[in-house]
Amino acid sequence: MDIRIPRGTQDILPGTSEKWQYVESIWHDICRRFNYSEIRTPIFEQTELFQRGVGDTTDIVQKEMYTFSDRSGRSLTLRPEGTASVVRSYVENKRYGSPDQPDKLYYTGPMFRYERPQSGRMRQFVQFGVEAIGSADPAVDAEVIALAMEFYKEAGLKGLKLVLNSLGDQESRQAHRDALINHFKPQIDEFCEDCQHRLEKNPLRILDCKEDKDHPLMETAPSIIDYLNEESREYFNTVQELLDKMGIPYEIDPGLVRGLDYYNNTAFEIMIDGDGFGAISTLTGGGRYNGLVEELGGPESPGIGFALSVERLLMALDAQGVELPVEKGIDCYLVTMGEEPSKEGTAILTELRRAGIQADKDYLGKKMKAQFKTADRLKASFTAVLGEEEWQAGKINVKDMSSGEQQVIELEQLTAYLNEKLEGTT
Incomplete structure (x- = not known):
């Protein structure tokens, strides 16, 4: 289907x-x-x-x-x-x-x-x-x-x-209504079926008809301004x-x-x-x-x-070509290599997100190069790389994607480090 x-x-x-x-x-x-x-x-x-x-x-x-x-x-x-x-x-x-x-x-x-x-x-x-x-x-x-x-x-x-x-x-509308009926009634059979029904019920709606908008009587119809x-x-x-x-x-x-x-x-x-x-x-x-x-x-x-x-x-x-200033890109993409670093990545993401940092990671088991490509597509401001070596040392490698600058920091300092860097870019 x-x-x-x-x-x-x-x-x-x-x-x-x-x-x-x-x-x-x-x-x-x-x-x-x-x-x-x-x-x-x-x-x-x-x-x-x-x-x-x-x-x-x-x-x-x-x-x-x-x-x-x-x-x-x-x-x-x-x-x-x-x-x-x-x-x-x-x-x-x-x-x-x-x-x-x-x-x-x-x-x-x-x-x-x-x-x-x-x-x-x-x-x-x-x-x-x-x-x-x-x-x-x-x-x-x-x-x-x-x-x-x-x-x-x-x-x-x-x-x-x-x-x-x-x-x-109400008084003004009634006077205008009567004038509209008198205006359209002699030639109402020249108008569409809807307008013919509207004549007695609500003649003001005839003026809003798209089908008969070019009828000569439309141009000469009584104006409400004259009946106020x-x-x-x-x-x-x-x-x-x-x-x-x-x-x-x-x-x-x-x-x-x-x-x-x-x-x-x-x-x-x-x-x-x-x-x-x-x-x-x-x-x-x-x-x-x-x-x-x-x-x-x-x-x-x-x-x-x-x-x-x-x-x-x-x-x-x-x-008009107006570009709305919508947010583009995420704050941090976490690149992990190895089973334990990948598990640790879940905890890292949780901490970053609770701190208000927009972050994501790979869930398809991609190679490191493919993960970096994903970070580029997501327009990540920073990538944080956690491999087996970094994980065992309690470290993480953070790369500024705009400048290319890299720095190895203590894993427990990642949230504070990113918050400081991101505040400097806003």
Whole structure:
């Protein structure tokens, strides 16, 4: 039987996994500095959570979810995004009762969507995301945007472009919704079947349709900016003012529409324009979702968040030629010759590793020359050679692989010697 990896998934192999670990370390540190705490939710949830939380008019719910029945007949779904799960946990664990609001949370983990695999878009993909729940202060919007921008900059990306829009409050959205229906209805039969279904349920989603994006009515569609009431307009202006104070440049795009039903007021995307990455492309998007907590059974608790694709981040870094400073090579490779020195090598490795030194040895019974070749392939900073003669004398020969310098030292001094040498190279 020829068993292969499922379509739309990938193996992250050594040599690449170190890049993932590096950007993950930046992510954890950025969130720590912004005082966001990590939350870990299940990979699968009740299907109804995503139907209610993401929106039953979205492509995600209608076409892309991995849904199955368990042995008790309950409908479960592999999570297609992170926000609904975080909000469900916020409600279920009554985190709205904490005196520390907003509840500032971040997550890292795999998501699943059944769509056509292509570059930067997998069926299993990894997202970093944050959610700040419990405050309607526009300063939280600015903070969340600043966190996203700071992460990309510290990862090494250049040419970032922040795009903003406001979807307005409920009153503004209703006025805009009515205007969109009146605009598209006379010619809705010229649009795809999905857009025809969206007309009455959620006409805003028509603006996000890729199939009909070149239809003339798209260009003349009513702009949400023109339907913002005074309160929504003031809110949006405050977000812009705060970003100005932070020194974060942005552009206003009235056509920016987030793909999920729960967004209102602030919506944003971060794009990149770089050689080798094609046209301007979206790296991340997010926005405010006042009303989602109530939809999932909690009290009124406004929130805002974003999610980004790790795969797309790494693609962008590669396209810009950014070399991540991942560790290459090990600290010490232990070369042993003879039965007793080989046994002693196990104890030596244990001591080195407990001291924080990255070390390894041969387990295939290779000749000395082959062991040195292995040390070269592993880019060892030092090799420590223990033969029968050295072992009987309680000595070991240590070679600095960069300078070629060799020194015979007491075996019991090896750990201290390597620590001193390695500290001098950092």
